[in-house]
Amino acid sequence: MTLSSSDPFVVLGLSFGAPLDDIRAARRRLARDAHPDRGGSEEAMKALNAAFDSAxxxxxxxxxxxxxxxxxAATGSRRSTAPAAPAAPTARAAQREQPRSAGRFRVSHDHPSFTIDAxxxxxxxALLIVCSWIGEVLVDEPPYLLxxxxxxxxxxxxxxxxxxxAGSSTVSITVAAVDRGPCPDVEVVRDLWVSHLNQLGRWDGD
Incomplete structure (x- = not known):
């Protein structure tokens, strides 16, 4: 694992542009050695997570x-690596995002969004079940981040x-646009999750 590289795919031991399944598998494999509890270090784990988020x-x-x-190849210069992209937006970072054209936000945050009575x-x-209906898991760090x-x-x-x-779970949502498309209304996304959770009978309201 080349932790010093600025190319996240090099850090993960993958070819540039590797698919999602390969990225997730590489992180799981490398985390076994990078995690502080398994002989690694906090620095190694942070570098791995940063590369994973960028990829x-x-x-x-x-x-x-x-x-x-x-x-x-295009410039004829010595090969260099692309700078790693920032990690996925956090709640605080999302709140600082400025609106783009047509009054739409590229990133939107709802904190707190809703409560699950569990x-x-x-x-x-319950969220993983709903995810299987409406999307695809990219990162799962149970039980606090999805x-x-x-x-x-x-x-x-x-x-x-x-x-x-207090015996329940408060859920916050951050949404971001994909591939330069419009960012959906975070309240619409929230209502989508709540609607499907209601089908499971596990949502307690906000």
Missing amino acids: IAHATGRRVLVDPGTRG LPAEAYE DVHLSDPSECWCRLELVPD
Whole structure:
């Protein structure tokens, strides 16, 4: 694992532009050695997570990276690596985003968004079931964080963050546009999750 590289795919031991399944598998494999509890270090784990976030952002179109090999060939200069993209937007970062054209936001955040009447472990399982209906899991860090590529109401990246709250779980949502498309209304995305959770009988309201 080349932790010093600025190319996230090099850090993950993958070819540039590797698919989502390969990115997730590489992170799981490398985390076994990088995690502090398994002989690694906090620095190694942070570097791995940063590379993973950047590679996922590229694979989903949220932040397109330049293939270092292509760029070097086009300019005739010495091969260099593309700078790593920022990690997926956090709640605080999302609140600082400015509106783009037509009054639309590329990133939108709803904090807190809704409550599930269950502790995080059970609530997380309910969210995974709903995710299987409406999208694809990108990052799963049970029971507190879930990144999803949604296809409905429009294609977007969605992060769900769970916080325990007196026997229940409060869920916050961040959504971001994919591949330069419009960012869906975060309230519409919230209502989509709530509607499907109601079908499971596990949503307690906001």
